[in-house]
Amino acid sequence: MMKTPLVTVVIPSYNKAKFIIKAIKSVQNQSLKHWKALIIDDASTDATENIVLPIIKDDRRFNYIKLEKNIGISAVLQYALNKIDTKYFVQLDGDDWLEKDALQLLVHKMETSSENAAVAYGNLVRWQQLKKKKRKKLITHKQLQDKYDFITYHPMFYPRFYKTDAVKAVGGWSTNVPHGGRYSEDRQILLKLIPHFSFLHVNEHLYNHRIHDTNNSGKENLDKYAQVNRYLYEKALKDWGNEYEPVFTWINGRLKVKKLNKKT
Numbered sequence: 001m002m003k004t005p006l007v008t009v010v011i012p013s014y015n016k017a018k019f020i021i022k023a024i025k026s027v028q029n030q031s032l033k034h035w036k037a038l039i040i041d042d043a044s045t046d047a048t049e050n051i052v053l054p055i056i057k058d059d060r061r062f063n064y065i066k067l068e069k070n071i072g073i074s075a076v077l078q079y080a081l082n083k084i085d086t087k088y089f090v091q092l093d094g095d096d097w098l099e100k101d102a103l104q105l106l107v108h109k110m111e112t113s114s115e116n117a118a119v120a121y122g123n124l125v126r127w128q129q130l131k132k133k134k135r136k137k138l139i140t141h142k143q144l145q146d147k148y149d150f151i152t153y154h155p156m157f158y159p160r161f162y163k164t165d166a167v168k169a170v171g172g173w174s175t176n177v178p179h180g181g182r183y184s185e186d187r188q189i190l191l192k193l194i195p196h197f198s199f200l201h202v203n204e205h206l207y208n209h210r211i212h213d214t215n216n217s218g219k220e221n222l223d224k225y226a227q228v229n230r231y232l233y234e235k236a237l238k239d240w241g242n243e244y245e246p247v248f249t250w251i252n253g254r255l256k257v258k259k260l261n262k263k264t
Helices: 020-028 048-056 071-079 104-112 146-151 164-169 185-193 218-239
Strands: 007-013 034-042 062-066 088-091 117-130 133-139 160-163 198-211 246-253 255-260
Touching: 007 020, 007 071, 007 104, 020 034, 020 048, 034 048, 034 071, 048 062, 071 088, 071 164, 071 185, 088 104, 088 164, 104 117, 104 160, 104 198, 117 164, 117 185, 146 218, 146 255, 160 164, 160 185, 164 185, 185 218, 218 246, 218 255
Parallel strands: 007 034, 007 088, 034 062, 117 198
Antiparallel strands: 088 160, 117 133, 117 160, 246 255
8 A cells, every 4th residue: 555645845847948857857766755746837938848748647646737827936836835735845946956865854854853843954055057167065054043043044945845734824925025926935934934833954965956047046136036035024023023123234146134133
């Protein structure tokens, strides 16, 4: 008898035909074999569908859905959330890939923890294509101390492995934010979760994040990310009791919170 899967891998994708095979193969090659995968194609205009369908046609663990119109990453994840029926899910962007033991280690961390956890995350390698050569960098995350620690912690967590009921309890992703939820969907949901749940760090390389010319987080969108992040930080701090004033700074063209000043 096949075990009931505990986790769904959600792969949101928009025009990632060039990269998505590696993402799919990294899921199929997981040491944990009992999982589901949900590919949400946000109305891609490239060859994504023609590439994906032959790869997954004999693998019933996969479900591919192509949307009729482009709705943006937050709306895509909310759409996926409404279809998930597993205890956990993890976001895998269509241009990234997982390490072989990622799901096994993340499930184990959540299943063996006594904490009221909503998120588990690991370490990652960031791959950047620089003309004719690639550059890679290992990013080792830390265990957060509290919700305010997250405000001033700049690197984004990868992978983001969620407890489904927890995400549903806070309402999931909203498009009622600047730019309709098309930017900083990761920070949005984590700021909603962290006042109510703990986050668990797995100190292993679990994820590979690809930097390339067509990333949504490219230089041309930095101002939009800044607007969204400022809104998210200020809203979170107000919702948490309005005890601190954020001091913003710019680091490598990105808006960050340098420190929090206690209000008097």
